[in-house]
Each structure stands twice: as C-alpha cells, then as structure tokens.
Amino acid sequence: MAASKFKEMFLTEAAEHLQKMVDILVQLDSDPEDREGIDALFREAHSIKGMAATMEHHQMAKLAHHLEDRLDDCRQLGRISGVEIDRLLDAADVLELLLDDIRNEQPERSVESFIATLPKTIEAEVDTGEGEKSVDLAVNGCGQLIELRLRETVAAPEARFLVLLKRLADFGTILESTPSADDLMQGGCSNQLLVRLDSDMAQDEIHRELLKYTELQEVSFPDNAEKEKAKRPEKGTKDKTVRVSTELLDHFINLTGELITNRNQLQNILKERNWKELEDGIGQLARLVKNLHHQVLQVRMVSLEGLAGRLSRTVHDLSRRHGKEIIFQVDGADIELDRAIVEELTAPLVHMVRNAVDHGIEQSGTISVKAWRERAQVLVQVADDGRGMDAEKIRQQALEKGLLNAVQAKTIRDYDLFQLICQPGFSTATGMGETSGRGVGMDVVKTAVEQVGGILLIDSIPGEGTKITLKLPLSLAIIRVLIVECDGTRMAMPITRVVQSVEIAPDEVQSSGKQLMVHYQDEMLPMLSLRKILKLPQGAPLDPIPLVITELMGRKVGLVVDRLVGQREVFVQRLPAPFDQIRGCSGGTILGDGEIVFLLDLQSLFERRREK
C-alpha cells in the first residue's frame, strides 16, 4: 500500500518536472543566453535524478545524471545552442518513455544506446539552422511515408526529385517532404527524399508507378505508426491523480460539518413534527448542496497551462523541421476547464496548431492561442497570420463534391462555407491542403469539440490568416440544456448548440418547392420537423409554431418541436456501453420527478442518414 502510494507520488511529480523541463527548453530556444533558464533546467534535471535514484529507477537516474552534466557545461558556457535544445528535448521524450515503463511496471528500457548517440562534449556550437536533420520527416501525421533513393550516378538529383514530387502529386496530396520543394530548388540536397503522401492509391500501386523511373535505386515505405509510437508517447488519460489545495480540503470539511448540523436539524424537525421549520431546514440543505457541488467542480478544474506547453513544443518541433520562423503566443493559459474537457481537446488542439504551421504560415509568422471566459463558456482560439483560406476555391470544391447545389453555392455565406472544410469528405479532397491552406483532419477536430458539447467557428481572410474558435462548456457533467417536447416525450439539447428558441405564426412559413422555409433575421432557414427526424407520427397543426434555431451540418436550420419547455441545468450521464454508440442520443439526465430526459444529438442522426 505504502509503496504504491510512493510510486503514484513519484510518477506525478516526475511528470511535472519533465513538463517544466520541456517548457523551459522551448523558451530557451528564443533566448539561448538566459542564465536563469539554464539554471532552472539544471535544477529540474537534478530533481528528477534525485527522485529516480531514491526510487531505484536506475536507468532514469542515469539519463537524468547525464543531462545534469550536459547542462552544467551549458552553464559554464553561459548559453545553450539550438542543436543542444533539440537533443535535450529528445532526451525528455526518452525520460517520458521511462516513466511509462515504470507506470506499467515493466523493466526500464536501457538508456545506454541513447546516451551514446549524444556527442560527449558541448562545444559552443553555432546554430546552423535548417538542414541540420537532413532526413527526418514529421513522424506524426496522417498519410503514408515514402522513401526514395536515387542511384549514386544520377546527375542533378534535385531536378529529378522535383519531377518525382510532381508525379507523386498526381497520386494524391503531398502533405510534406524532406527536403521540401523549395529546398530542392535551391539545390545542394542529398540523393534521398522522404515524402508524406495522402493518397487513396494502394501502396504497391504507387510502388509500381515509381519503379518506372530508372534513376531510382530504391523505393520503400517506412512504417508510420511504428515510428510515431516510438518517438512521442501519447499523453492523455493516464494521470489519474489530482492535486487538491489544502484550502479546498478545508472547505470540504467545513461543508461536511454544516451538512451534519443540517441533518440533525431535519431529524429534530421530524421528531417534533415541527413542520414550520421544515422549509427553513430544506432551504439550508439546498444551499449546502449547491455549495458542495460548486466545490467539487472546482476540484475537477485544471488550467490550460500543461496544454499550452504541449502546443509550444509542437510549434517548436514543426517549425524547426520545416525551417519556418514562427512566433508562438499564448494568452489566458490560466483559464480553467473541467479536466475531462481538457483531455478530450488536447489532440484536436495539437492538430489545429499543426495545421496552422503546415498550411497557414508560409515562411514566417505568428500563431497565437488565446483562451478567455464568456459567461458560462470558455472560448479557445487558434489564430495565425498566414495565407488564409480562399472562399472561392472552397465553393468550387464543394460544388464538385456535391456538398452544395448551384443555388446554395451562390447564397451560402463565407462563414457557413468554411464550416464545410470540417466535412469528412472534404478534407481528403485532392490538393485541398495546398489550395485552402487548411483541411486535413478538421472533421476529427469538429467531432471531438462537439462530443464535449462545444461548437467550432472558422473565420478566415485570404492573405490575413485564419482564426478557429472553440466555444466550450466549463464542465462536462453539468450543462445547461433547452428542454423541448415532441410526441409527449421531453428531450434536451445542450444550450451551446442552440442559437435561439422562438415561436412563429403559421403564416410566416413559406415554401420553396418541397422545403418549408422561415424568415429568421436576414436569412431564409429551412424548417425541419423533429417528429419527422425521429420517425414519430405526425402531430396536430401548431399555432404558434415553436422553433429551435440550431446548426446542422454547418448550416442554420429551424427545428419544429411540439413545445418549448424551458432551460435548466442538468447532470448528464453517458449511457452505458454499447448504448453510448447509438446515434441521435448523447446521454441522458434524470429530472427531479424521476422522468428521464435524453440529450438529442441531431448532428449524428443526420450524419447517419447521409452515410446511408
């Protein structure tokens, strides 16, 4: 018991020190002569060494010790080179893997071979900038890796590679390549090219096509997934412990005390049948429970700082790899969100930032991540000042893909148009990554955001950049919902998904062909019947018609329900597996009177229809 408790403590603390190391390293990259930073780094390595040695994790202690030595050299020099920062970041990754081993009760992997790859001494290395790591493509990301090697005898390999790149672009979308096309144009590259291609073509088909080029000596397909796994351990749900301030714990004790007093009071009232005081006692209880609830939510809150550190690491690694100069700004990292939401959003945010680096920023620019609170919501925004998205091109693509008809394509607003890049079919469109400046994997991001009850807004101006904003609930468990009634059953929609609820007169309904439309603010919205969507029997005509304005597949629609019941805060339960897979329902809540109200998930209902 005691041992496992120590182990938990060690794991939590070591992970914290490690995260701090990474944060400092990324900061030092922009200020390599920051003595205090180097000192702080040394202290973190020292702490890790000490803790690991105490717990007898020898490999970890050995590596931390080695880092300590290197950092001591850096202290002597008074600066840390970019190359060294990258080495230390790699070392941090290895330490992370060691932590995983310890967590999973596996023997620690040996660090001997890793240490051997590091040069013995630290000279005052001059940063050579890009070209440092010649062939080491982003091992994370989608698509497949293709490695091309030219015969030694081929003259002007750069030109040959440019031809090959062009040919590969016919097979799909080139997500990235090392060296890049720009590098190739400047010349001086080796006879090796690594390409990440997003293609529907089978591997052997691509292989066959490439073999037609006799100058190629070798074509191979390195295994993505394996390499990715080995390089960067996925952070996520593994930290099961939380730290609670003693102040908060004191609050809990006090509250418990008050609840006991309250119970005694209520027991007394019951014994003496003194009903006059009952109301007072229950009022007291309501206040205490509300307070308790508030405090418990507080314990679940975490700041975005850890996530911000992760993002700055992503930007650092990617910009180094692509030779881009990117300033990364974080604002509002102290904003707190329910830990479940932060965990869910880590991967999507990393993806958004990666998109901004890969497709937004051309050569140099700024990426900023901002978080702020607006009433009961938290907004997180990822913005870049890169090339922006071209609405015209997206319109064309959407037309070609049949996502819009000709009339829609004319009338759709830019804002709604940008939402289309989150459509699963859209992101894989050939050349989309290049032409729009965005695209790959946005459907995944949107799904994740909606899963936690949030929405995603996209705003972009060609040449000025792109802003993607996530509107998120503060907490997952308790959310505000709009309750509606349909065929005698009450259902709920998260308030974050509702634009407005209104009642309209029947004569406000217009018809355009088969579709009923309604005038809302300055646009015409299609009207959909919830009864029809849920395949319930048709009801009696309504007057006035209750309407929920909501967003479906990136478009505003008016949803006709039988009755608008009202808003309230509810505690949402997920359904047990496998029922949580059912589309159309994302959970439920038990109301005070015992009625179960389910959370409508219209988006997924519609997606199901589309798939059919």
Next chain:
Amino acid sequence: MKQLLPFKVGYETYALELVEVQEVVEDQMIHPFPGSPNVVAGAIGFHGRIVPVLDLARLLGFPTGKMGQRLIVLVNRRGPVALGVDQVRAIISVEINQTSQIDDDAERKYIHEVINWGGEMVSLFDLDQLQVNLESLCNQGGG
C-alpha cells in the same frame, strides 16, 4: 449446482444464471429515447442511474404486444442493462449434468444450453452473444 432465474418471453421459457442478475423490477416507467434501434425499448432510472431496457420479445422475434411486465436488471458488469420479459418465475436449482449443450442453430438465437426441468424445456439465455449483437446493433443505429 447452478441457481437459475427462469422467465417467459412469448411462448418460450428461458433462464439466466442468478449470478448475472442484479434485481428484478416491475411497474417501472420506461422512457423511450431518440434514435434507438427498435429492440431498445427505452431506459429506466435505476438507483439514480440510467439503465437501457431491451425488448426481449422483439429481439427474439416473438410477436410483440404488451412488453415488459417485468424487467430483469443485469449485473453492472453487463452494462448495466435491463431485459424486458413477460413473466418471471421462481428460482430453480439444477445440476450441471441436467443441461445439454446445443449446436449453433440459426433458428434458436441466444441459447447455449437447454435444460429439461421436470419435463419442461428451459433454454439458458446466452448473454455473451447478446452483448456482441448489441454492439453491432448500436453501431449501425436504429431506425
């Protein structure tokens, strides 16, 4: 020795091992839920939790009418999930050797053993098969 809870669905008698059963409830309001496949009748509130209810008659292909006079709530390891059946009978104890395995028979789904209980055939309901089928049902969505 096995303890079984026999129950009736349509004109068949089935049974579950008692260790799989958490509680039998009756007269519970079943709340229908949006988008569910039609074998899912809805859900009940069970000790503060939302527990989905399966319409066993529909699942087994019996004519459906009045469903769920009785609900058998399975242990939490199984979901939790409740099975709506027509009738629940008194618990019986059987010797292992009274049971006989039956071959996979497409016409008799969800049964893995049959017991001759005093001349009456009692079919042991196969929860593992149910679980597998439920997963695919819920993934397709209903309609």
